[in-house]
Amino acid sequence: MIDTLIQGLLLGGLYALFALGLSLMFGVMRLTNTAQGDFIVLSAFAAIAIAPLVAMQPVAVAALLLPLAFGFGYALQRWVLNGTLGRDPLPSLVVTFGLSIVIQNMLLEVFSADPRSLDSGGFNTRSIGIGDGLAVGALPLAIFGVALLCTLALQSLFDHTKVGRAFRAVSDDREIAELMGLDAHKVYALATALAFIVIALAGSLQAMRTTVAPSDGPLLLLFAFEAVIIGGMGSFWGTFAGAMVLGLAQQIGFRLDPGWGIWFGHLVFLAVLVVRPQGLFPRTRT
Amino acid sequence: MTAALVVRGTRTSQIALWIGVALVAIGASMPWWAESSWMREFVEIACYFVFAMMWNLLAGYGGMVSIGQQAFFGLGGYAMLMLGNLASVNPFVAIPVAACITAIVALPMSWLAFRLQGGYFAIGTWVIAEVFRLSFANLSIVGGGSGTSLTALRGIERATRESLTFWIALACVVAAIAGVYVFLRSKLGLALLAIRDNEVAAESQGIDVKRIKLAVYVTAAFGAGLAGALYFVGNLRISPDAAFSVNWTAFAIFMVVIGGIGRIEGPIVGALTFWALNKFFSDYGSWYLMGLGLLAIGVTICFKQGLWGWLQQRHGWSLFPTTRRLEDRGGAR
Numbered sequence: 049m050i051d052t053l054i055q056g057l058l059l060g061g062l063y064a065l066f067a068l069g070l071s072l073m074f075g076v077m078r079l080t081n082t083a084q085g086d087f088i089v090l091s092a093f094a095a096i097a098i099a100p101l102v103a104m105q106p107v108a109v110a111a112l113l114l115p116l117a118f119g120f121g122y123a124l125q126r127w128v129l130n131g132t133l134g135r136d137p138l139p140s141l142v143v144t145f146g147l148s149i150v151i152q153n154m155l156l157e158v159f160s161a162d163p164r165s166l167d168s169g170g171f172n173t174r175s176i177g178i179g180d181g182l183a184v185g186a187l188p189l190a191i192f193g194v195a196l197l198c199t200l201a202l203q204s205l206f207d208h209t210k211v212g213r214a215f216r217a218v219s220d221d222r223e224i225a226e227l228m229g230l231d232a233h234k235v236y237a238l239a240t241a242l243a244f245i246v247i248a249l250a251g252s253l254q255a256m257r258t259t260v261a262p263s264d265g266p267l268l269l270l271f272a273f274e275a276v277i278i279g280g281m282g283s284f285w286g287t288f289a290g291a292m293v294l295g296l297a298q299q300i301g302f303r304l305d306p307g308w309g310i311w312f313g314h315l316v317f318l319a320v321l322v323v324r325p326q327g328l329f330p331r332t333r334t
Numbered sequence: 335m336t337a338a339l340v341v342r343g344t345r346t347s348q349i350a351l352w353i354g355v356a357l358v359a360i361g362a363s364m365p366w367w368a369e370s371s372w373m374r375e376f377v378e379i380a381c382y383f384v385f386a387m388m389w390n391l392l393a394g395y396g397g398m399v400s401i402g403q404q405a406f407f408g409l410g411g412y413a414m415l416m417l418g419n420l421a422s423v424n425p426f427v428a429i430p431v432a433a434c435i436t437a438i439v440a441l442p443m444s445w446l447a448f449r450l451q452g453g454y455f456a457i458g459t460w461v462i463a464e465v466f467r468l469s470f471a472n473l474s475i476v477g478g479g480s481g482t483s484l485t486a487l488r489g490i491e492r493a494t495r496e497s498l499t500f501w502i503a504l505a506c507v508v509a510a511i512a513g514v515y516v517f518l519r520s521k522l523g524l525a526l527l528a529i530r531d532n533e534v535a536a537e538s539q540g541i542d543v544k545r546i547k548l549a550v551y552v553t554a555a556f557g558a559g560l561a562g563a564l565y566f567v568g569n570l571r572i573s574p575d576a577a578f579s580v581n582w583t584a585f586a587i588f589m590v591v592i593g594g595i596g597r598i599e600g601p602i603v604g605a606l607t608f609w610a611l612n613k614f615f616s617d618y619g620s621w622y623l624m625g626l627g628l629l630a631i632g633v634t635i636c637f638k639q640g641l642w643g644w645l646q647q648r649h650g651w652s653l654f655p656t657t658r659r660l661e662d663r664g665g666a667r
Contacts, residue, residue: 074453074454078452078453079453080452080453080454080456080457082401082453082456082457128631128635131635132634132635136397137399137452137453137456138393138399138595139634139635139638140453141399141401141453141456142587142591142630142631142634143630143631143634143635145401145584145587145630146627146628146630146631146634147627147631148627149584149623149624149626149627149630150624150627150628150631152623153620153621153623153624153627154620154624156620157620157621157624266460266580269457270457270460270461270464273454273457273458273461274461277450277454277458307472308468308472310468311465311468311469311472314461314464314465314468315465317461318446318461318462318465321446321449321450321458322446322449325449325450
């Protein structure tokens with residue numbers, strides 16, 4: 049039982065990494081990125097492609113991949129997605145959904161449909177004993193740590209820095225923020241660039257933990273989305289907590305019947321929607 | 335004072351009506367002279383079209399952008415199959431019944447989906463569709479994950495089956511166009527257009543926004559269920575992955591966006607374009623799908639009105655006028 053709970057929380061850590069980017073982009077510019085999952089898969093494949101070039105050194109992979117993701121996110125927002133923002137959610141939904149289809153089929157063409165994974169040099173099979181005959185995997189624990197750090201970093205950035213103030217300002221009232229001298233288009237681009245850093249981390253870690261295939265994206269998007277809604281909009285800690293709830297729900301579901309784990313996660317999401325549509329831990333940004 | 339007249343029809347709409355009637359009449363005689371592969375193709379594209387028409391009603395007029403309409407498509411298909419296989423209802427009779435069942439199921443689902451707005455509504459409906467897919471994948475009475483065949487049609491001769499399916503498909507296409515057209519020209523349709531343009535302003539004019547949105551959601555579910563039931567009567571085999579595939583909605587979005595969202599001509603032009611593209615390029619597999627995705631992105635960014643919107647702006651064409659124009663007819667001064 050304790051084992052299931054721990055596994056659930058560790059799985060939640062991964063889901064938090066999936067969800068933070070979605071939460072960030074929605075929070076700053078009300079943009080629902082329906083290609084979130086596909087970008088995670090894309091960065092996973094990017095990591096798999098980069099790794100052999102740098103002798104499988106994780107630090108070197110990160111040093112190459114993260115700036116690339118940052119630049120990609122910035123450019124995507126600046127020159128594609130900014131043009132779709134507005135009162136009507138349709139253009140941004142269609143464009144990100146179109147991107148999702150393009151990415152899936154591009155990956156299929158380049159990497160074939162076979163699932164692949166990122167070699168972590170045996171790190172993914174190592175485990176750490178925590179007494180009582182229980183052991184946790186070193187990699188899931190590391191993923192949980194990265195998720196915790198990302199959440200902390202994003203929340204502090206939002207609450208205490210100049211950039212964070214700009215994010216909150218354009219989120220609250222874009223026009224007033226622009227009158228005060230902010231360039232909303234650049235602020236949006238920066239927010240997406242940051243989201244893509246988290247997306248790249250999520251993708252690489254997912255590829256280390258398990259396998260990734262070109263068609264995985266939509267499912268990852270749904271998990272990310274459920275974590276955001278369960279947690280409640282407005283804070284990254286809420287998203288983190290929502291991811292924990294989702295991870296626990298799925299793990300308990302898997303324990304009851306392997307065929308129903310994901311279904312059970314969806315059900316918990318719908319139950320939260322019925323009982324507390326504002327999410328479990330809502331916090332409106334001031 | 336000038337006497338103004340409310341004008342609704344246009345010359346093109348009159349011509350379009352007669353061409354439409356002629357096309358339907360020719361179409362209805364197809365089973366006597368056309369090859370059965372043509373009719374099969376028509377049935378398939380008809381399902382896509384009716385489904386896209388309903389997506390257009392929901393998103394283009396109702397402002398509810400959903401990525402989960404495949405929930406109703408699959409539900410219509412499964413309801414028809416279960417009525418046929420398990421309750422031995424004639425599958426052709428089961429098609430409209432299945433659509434009604436879908437509409438009834440949509441009522442409690444709207445209660446869930448309407449808790450989310452905008453982009454989150456879109457993904458929330460997708461989650462609901464996934465719940466249906468996983469539920470049917472675990473239902474052994476309809477074959478679980480690998481699906482099952484429509485055995486209820488066994489006793490019916492092939493030619494009869496194909497002609498009947500074709501006529502029903504034709505009827506569904508006509509009903510979908512006529513239904514949406516009449517609805518949009520009615521008082522309720524005017525209210526819907528007002529909601530699309532500004533929800534708050536519409537509400538302040540005494541429009542019951544919630545009720546009309548619900549009516550649109552349920553109507554769109556009915557139509558999607560109809561398309562699904564029809565598709566799987568033509569297909570004879572159903573599986574959860576095929577029935578609840580997000581691709582149904584993806585293609586609907588593609589057709590509506592290419593043709594022009596928020597206009598009845600949009601899905602018609604979109605479906606014809608999609609059919610033509612499919613015919614010539616579908617052999618290219620993933621390159622073809624990549625192209626469709628890029629085309630949808632390009633049209634959304636640079637060409638917001640879609641193909642028909644562009645033609646309408648250039649030439650003032652309107653086959654299905656839903657607007658009311660005031661025309662000065664001289665009169666007493």
